[in-house]
Amino acid sequence: xxxxxxxxxxxxxxxxxxxxxxxxxxxxxxxxxxxxxxxxxxxxxxxxxxxxxxxxxxxxxxxxxxxxxxxxxxxxxxxxxxxxxxxxxxxxxxxxxxxxxxxxxxxxxxxxxxxxxxxxxxxxxxxxxxxxxxxxxxxxxxxxxxxxxxxxxxxxxxxxxxxxxxxxxxxxxxxxxxxxxxxxxxxxxxxxxxxxxxxxxxxxxxxxxxxxxxxxxxxxxxxxxxxxxxxxxxxxxxxxxxxxxxxxxxxxxxxxxxxxxxxxxxxxxxxxxxxxxxxxxxxxxxxxxxxxxxxxxxxxxxxxxxxxxxxxxxxxxxxxxxxxxxxxxxxxxxxxxxxxxxxxxxxxxxxxxxxxxxxxxxxxxxxxxxxxxxxxxxxxxxxxxxxxxxxxxxxxxxxxxxxxxxxxxxxxxxxxxxxxxxxxxxxxxxxxxxxxxxxxxxxxx
Numbered sequence: 001x002x003x004x005x006x007x008x009x010x011x012x013x014x015x016x017x018x019x020x021x022x023x024x025x026x027x028x029x030x031x032x033x034x035x036x037x038x039x040x041x042x043x044x045x046x047x048x049x050x051x052x053x054x055x056x057x058x059x060x061x062x063x064x065x066x067x068x069x070x071x072x073x074x075x076x077x078x079x080x081x082x083x084x085x086x087x088x089x090x091x092x093x094x095x096x097x098x099x100x101x102x103x104x105x106x107x108x109x110x111x112x113x114x115x116x117x118x119x120x121x122x123x124x125x126x127x128x129x130x131x132x133x134x135x136x137x138x139x140x141x142x143x144x145x146x147x148x149x150x151x152x153x154x155x156x157x158x159x160x161x162x163x164x165x166x167x168x169x170x171x172x173x174x175x176x177x178x179x180x181x182x183x184x185x186x187x188x189x190x191x192x193x194x195x196x197x198x199x200x201x202x203x204x205x206x207x208x209x210x211x212x213x214x215x216x217x218x219x220x221x222x223x224x225x226x227x228x229x230x231x232x233x234x235x236x237x238x239x240x241x242x243x244x245x246x247x248x249x250x251x252x253x254x255x256x257x258x259x260x261x262x263x264x265x266x267x268x269x270x271x272x273x274x275x276x277x278x279x280x281x282x283x284x285x286x287x288x289x290x291x292x293x294x295x296x297x298x299x300x301x302x303x304x305x306x307x308x309x310x311x312x313x314x315x316x317x318x319x320x321x322x323x324x325x326x327x328x329x330x331x332x333x334x335x336x337x338x339x340x341x342x343x344x345x346x347x348x349x350x351x352x353x354x355x356x357x358x359x360x361x362x363x364x365x366x367x368x369x370x371x372x373x374x375x376x377x378x379x380x381x382x383x384x385x386x387x388x389x390x391x392x393x394x395x396x397x398x399x400x401x402x403x404x405x406x407x408x409x410x411x412x413x414x415x416x417x418x419x420x421x422x423x424x425x426x427x428x429x430x431x432x433x434x435x436x437x438x439x440x441x442x443x444x445x
Contacts (some may be wrong), residue, residue: 337427
C-alpha cells in the first residue's frame with residue numbers, strides 16, 4: 001500500500017496477511033524499498049502504473065521533490081524496490097492529482113495532472129526504450145481553475161479516453177473531449193499469475209491471483225472481464241469468473257474437488273473486446289480420503305409405537321457415484337410410507353407434529369416416498385433410501401416402479417456440500433407422524 005500525506009513523508013506498507021497466518025497486518029517498509037523519499041510537503045496524492053510495460057507498478061509522486069515541489073517518477077525494479085526520482089518538467093508548486101491514461105492510444109500510459117493554481121498538464125509517454133514522460137504543452141488547451149482532481153473515461157464511446165476535471169470553490173467543472181479519434185486497440189496483459197501448490201482435493205477452493213495491466217487507469221481496469229480457465233488431465237476447458245480485488249489484482253477460485261493434473265490460465269477482455277491471455281500453469285490434485293463426516297444431531301420423536309427411532313447411514317456420500325450411500329431410520333411399523341427430508345442449510349430444531357423438525361424448513365427438500373416394508377402392524381419395518389442413486393435421478397420406489405409424478409426432482413449436490421436430513425413417515429392414528437433424529441453428512445467427489 002502506498003500512502004501520501006500533506007505534512008509527512010509518503011509511506012509504503014507491506015500487507016503481511018499470509019505471513020501472519022491469516023491475521024491482517026501491515027509493515028512500514030518505506031525506507032527499505034524507496035531509494036529516495038519525498039522531501040517536500042503537500043504530498044496529497046500518488047499513483048501506481050506500469051509506465052515501462054515491464055509487468056510491475058511504477059510510482060508517480062505528486063509534489064514529492066523540493067525545491068519547487070516538483071512531481072516525480074520512481075521506477076520499480078521488479079522486486080518491489082523503487083529507483084531515485086526522475087523529476088517531471090513543467091511541474092507546478094501545488095498539484096492535486098495525477099491520473100495515468102493512454103490518451104493517444106499507442107499502448108503506453110501517459111499522465112494527466114490536475115493543478116490547483118495553474119493550468120492542468122498532460123505528459124506523453126515516449127515508449128521504448130526510455131519510456132520517459134514529456135510535457136506536451138500543445139496537446140491540452142490552457143484553462144485556469146482551482147483543480148482538485150480528474151477522472152478518465154470514454155464519455156462519447158468513440159474508442160478514445162476523455163477527461164472530466166473537478167474544480168473547487170463553486171467553479172464549473174471541465175470536460176476535455178479527446179479528438180485524436182484513435183481507438184483503443186491495446187489488449188489487457190494478465191501477468192504474474194500465481195502458482196497454485198499441489199494439494200489434496202477437498203471442499204476448499206484453490207485460490208489464485210493475477211495482475212492485469214492495461215493502457216487505462218486502474219479504476220477502468222477494474223471493469224475488464226477477467227476469467228480463470230482450467231482443464232483437468234487435458235480434458236475440456238472450463239471457466240470461472242475472477243473478481244477485482246484492488247489495484248491491478250484479480251482473484252479466482254478453482255473448484256477444490258478437481259482431481260488430476262490441473263492446468264489453468266487467465267483471459268482478460270476490455271470494453272472494446274481487446275483480449276489478452278496469460279501463460280499456463282499447472283498443479284497436481286490427489287483424490288484424498290473423503291469420509292463424508294457423518295454425524296448425528298437433534299432428537300427423535302418419543303412415544304412412537306415401536307419406540308425411539310434412530311437414523312443411520314452406510315457407505316460414502318458421493319456426487320458422482322450412482323449408488324452406495326444408504327440412509328435408514330428404524331424401527332418403524334411395517335407397511336408405512338415415509339420420506340427423507342433434507343436441506344443444505346442448518347437451522348435450529350423446531351416443534352413439529354408432536355416431535356421435532358430437525359432440518360431447516362426454508363429451502364426444505366424431500367427424497368421421495370419410501371415403503372418401510374416389513375409386516376403390516378409389526379415393528380420390523382425401516383425407511384431407507386440410497387441418496388447417491390436419488391441424487392443421480394435413478395431412484396425408484398421399492399420394490400419396483402418409476403418415480404411417481406408428484407415426487408421431487410433429484411437434487412444434484414456438489415462435492416463439499418453439507419447436508420442435513422431427517423426421516424418423516426406414518427406411524428399410527430394414536431401417535432401420528434414418525435420423526436427420526438437428524439443426520440449430517442458432507443458430499444464427497
